[in-house]
Amino acid sequence: MNFFERQARARRSTTRLVLLFALAVAGIVVAVDLGVMLVFGSDPALLAASTVLALGVIGVGSLYRVASLGGGGESVAQQMGGVPVPEDTTDLHLRRLRNVVEEMSIASGVPVPKIYVMEHEPGINAFAAGYSTSDAVIAVTRGALDRLNRDELQGVVAHEYSHILNGDMRLNIRLIGVLFGILMLGLIGRKILQHGGRVRGRGAMPVLVGALIALLVGYVGLFFGRMIKAAVSRSREVLADASAVQFTRQTSGLAGALKKIAGLHDGSRLGERAEAEEVSHMLFGDGTGLSGLFATHPPVLQRIQALEPSFKAESLERLRAQWLAAPPSGLEEDVQLGLAGSTRTALPQASAQLSVTPPMVASQVADPREDDYRRADAIVASMPAELRALAGRRDAAGALLLGLLLDADPDVADRQRSEIVARLGVQAAAEARRLRDEHLRSLHPALRMPLAALAFPAMRLRPRPELATFLDTVHAIVHADGRVSLFEYCLGRLLEVQLREALDPGRYARFGRRKPGGVRREFATLLAVVAQAGHPGDPDGARRAYLAGMQRVLPRDHLPYAPPADGVLALDEVWGALDALDPLAKQVAVEAITDAVSHDGRVSVAEAELLRTICGVLHCPLPPLLER
Known part of the structure; x- marks a missing residue:
């Protein structure tokens, strides 16, 4: 697939997202109506009111979340606790990251994105966010800076550039807004039950029953939300891995990053942040630990073996033991492997004919x-x-x-x-x-x-x-x-x-x-x-x-x-x-x-x-x- 075919596929994915969202909304409305029928009976007027209320809450929640992300990639990075990387930084880790991102932008012909670091995240992870190349953001964790050598960091960044170039970011950021609406009923129910002790009088019981219904329906929304993210995300992660290898023309960097995710204690898991679940479909590696039907990424060993077919689970155990005794340092590996520089292709003469x-x-x-x-x-x-x-x-x-x-x-x-x-x-x-x-x-x-x-x-x-x-x-x-x-x-x-x-x-x-x-x-x-x-x-x-x-x-x-x-x-x-x-x-x-x-x-x-x-x-x- 070339760029134009991938763009067409991304547009079809947007259509599929709309259909999945409609099915999820229908499922939630049915669950709400069933709950109302079981508790209050099958009064048509009450069922119509509950249907309208459920649709209104979902719609308002989605519109609110989409509006809150109007700032594009920066809004997502800041909500994840990202700190901007200064253009004139002298920090070796940050300078290396900026060099990789700038060279990759020039190589792909897009504006240099804003770069953020999630300083308090020791796991190895990254994401790209934004509506287009003009507002794109690349964010990496502190763990990625500390643990990955330059080739591995380049592989991770190349993976994220695949999402930038293929139009995946646009779908990802809209998915955040859509799924927030699906989860709104559950959030409202949880808040009411948390503060339900303050409700007094004859109207207290219907309010608490309604909150309980909303909380239970929220789990229905959570189920649909995770299914939608898994359906949209997994195949794109495989494509992004392949694109990163095609870009860098070597598998060792990306495979090395995945091995460190699998072999280090912190892996790619993000800390206890509510936003981790919300952005899980955007991340380079699994940030939440969900598996099976809800997994947004293929198993990490499967991703490694797609790059290095001869790699075995036993090899991963040896790496775990090695890194448990001496955790890897990306900058030290750069020196040992001679990765401080790169092989250059000379510029053509200004008068050359191509x-x-x-x-x-x-x-x-x-x-x-x-x-x-x-x-x-x-x-x-x-x-x-x-x-x-x-x-x-x-x-x-x-x-x-x-x-x-x-x-x-x-x-x-x-x-x-x-x-x-x-x-x-x-x-x-x-x-x-x-x-x-x-x-x-x-x-x-x-x-x-x-x-x-x-x-x-x-x-x-x-x-x-x-x-x-x-x-x-x-x-x-x-x-x-x-x-x-x-x-x-x-x-x-x-x-x-x-x-x-x-x-x-x-x-x-x-x-x-x-x-x-x-x-x-x-x-x-x-x-x-x-x-x-x-x-x-x-x-x-x-x-x-x-x-x-x-x-x-x-x-x-x-x-x-x-x-x-x-x-x-x-x-x-x-x-x-x-x-x-x-x-x-x-x-x-x-x-x-x-x-x-x-x-x-x-x-x-x-x-x-x-x-x-x-x-x-x-x-x-x-x-x-x-x-x-």
């Missing part, structure tokens, strides 16, 4: 491999030290991003400077210009998008009013003149998309349903702009590139090549429609855009970065190494 095909590019969307991870390591190592430091600073990341968007044309750059001064002040404009002149103008094309990805976490720390002003500034400098390059325009658009989604994550969580035939005009506009930008002064070449893309996506339509009069600015009208395409239709869209960029079978490094940027705007992240 050989790609549309199916090749589409197959790489959200599907990073080991060579992408090595390329990401080379990208980070190739960045100028000053830029790398500025990207992690809350007060400097904005000027760095604005510098990336400044045009090479002096007249356009002057207009852009005026827009920055009007909104952010002279100092911000001067710093953006300095960075552009001293570093960014000569920056390798393959470093621009990764640099923006590294700056993203620092930007998300700024207050909402400041972010709104910054987004307005980005929009203004991108539209300062129609001669802004297509890459600068698309990079600005990508920043806007990611930051707006981070501000209001729940609003943008959706799967598209439109088909290519319903967005003909938008396809024609995008492909015409891309073809024209790739063939300046060569109308015939641009027309051939346009027709190659249109033949891929709309082979039966005959829309003539007609570059829009307002150039790249015409793309403002196409993004919403194209982003709303059905997942499988997006695959065809990516292939069509690739055809327009590379109709002769070769692309420059700059064109490859343009392709990655456009795909990023459409939520189809591409890794940095297109030339497989």
Whole structure:
């Protein structure tokens, strides 16, 4: 399965979740009505009232819980007791975690997520949460930091990135809200019984009987809730293990993490937190100890043997005895195994021509491999030290991003400077210009998008009013003149998309349903702009590139090549429609855009970065190494 097939499967899983929820609600309502009939008789009016009350409690509970998670991944991480990892941390454990996450984000073509550590959890566990890549959070336990070596930590993080890229997070966070509603009746019944001694008078008995019914029905809700989580979670955990191995191209890291979960006393169990049950379906390992029908994860030995078929239960007993005598230390193992660094894949020359095909590019969307991870390591190592430091600073990341968007044309750059001064002040404009002149103008094309990805976490720390002003500034400098390059325009658009989604994550969580035939005009506009930008002064070449893309996506339509009069600015009208395409239709869209960029079978490094940027705007992240 490629990314688009996995997205389609995630959408079907959402539909299945709705059906399971409806069945659970029906079961709870029947249980409530039976309880009322046994205690109070079969009065139709009373049964109707109990049915309406049960439905109301479930609905209100679900809506309340979903609203409480409107902040996306950060809301979940904070409720689990997570502590943010600073961008400039010098703690060796935290620095190693941040390096792994940043390199993996660059390798997979997504913004760097916020990183949290559950400091008071000695077990080995982790989760990814959020509605989209723009508000994603990676959280790991202190036990994972202390006990896992770098390869093992990389395997765990790669497993969580599978959930980020496959759309699992969106389903997971909605599942929390849905299941809370199912459990509401039981929670209400428990609270009433806990404080029932305060109820006096003739009305006390009916209230307490009703609370007892609600408590018993709550166990019905708990049963259905656990069954739903198990049904949704187990198969996705197997897929995430396989994806992590495909990403890192080695089984020892992920298998080693699972062995330590199975062999250490704390395992993957979370402490006595009410939230552990609520998020059990999101975790890397079993956090609650449930088994059988209610297990959200396959047995850990079975997961290990899927990676290492020759591994036996006897080997696990030997490891338990070894670690009981001397618990493992991740940092010490790094030194012993020589894992302090990694093998790098060199960056291509800026003038290189890459050989790609549309199916090749589409197959790489959200599907990073080991060579992408090595390329990401080379990208980070190739960045100028000053830029790398500025990207992690809350007060400097904005000027760095604005510098990336400044045009090479002096007249356009002057207009852009005026827009920055009007909104952010002279100092911000001067710093953006300095960075552009001293570093960014000569920056390798393959470093621009990764640099923006590294700056993203620092930007998300700024207050909402400041972010709104910054987004307005980005929009203004991108539209300062129609001669802004297509890459600068698309990079600005990508920043806007990611930051707006981070501000209001729940609003943008959706799967598209439109088909290519319903967005003909938008396809024609995008492909015409891309073809024209790739063939300046060569109308015939641009027309051939346009027709190659249109033949891929709309082979039966005959829309003539007609570059829009307002150039790249015409793309403002196409993004919403194209982003709303059905997942499988997006695959065809990516292939069509690739055809327009590379109709002769070769692309420059700059064109490859343009392709990655456009795909990023459409939520189809591409890794940095297109030339497989």
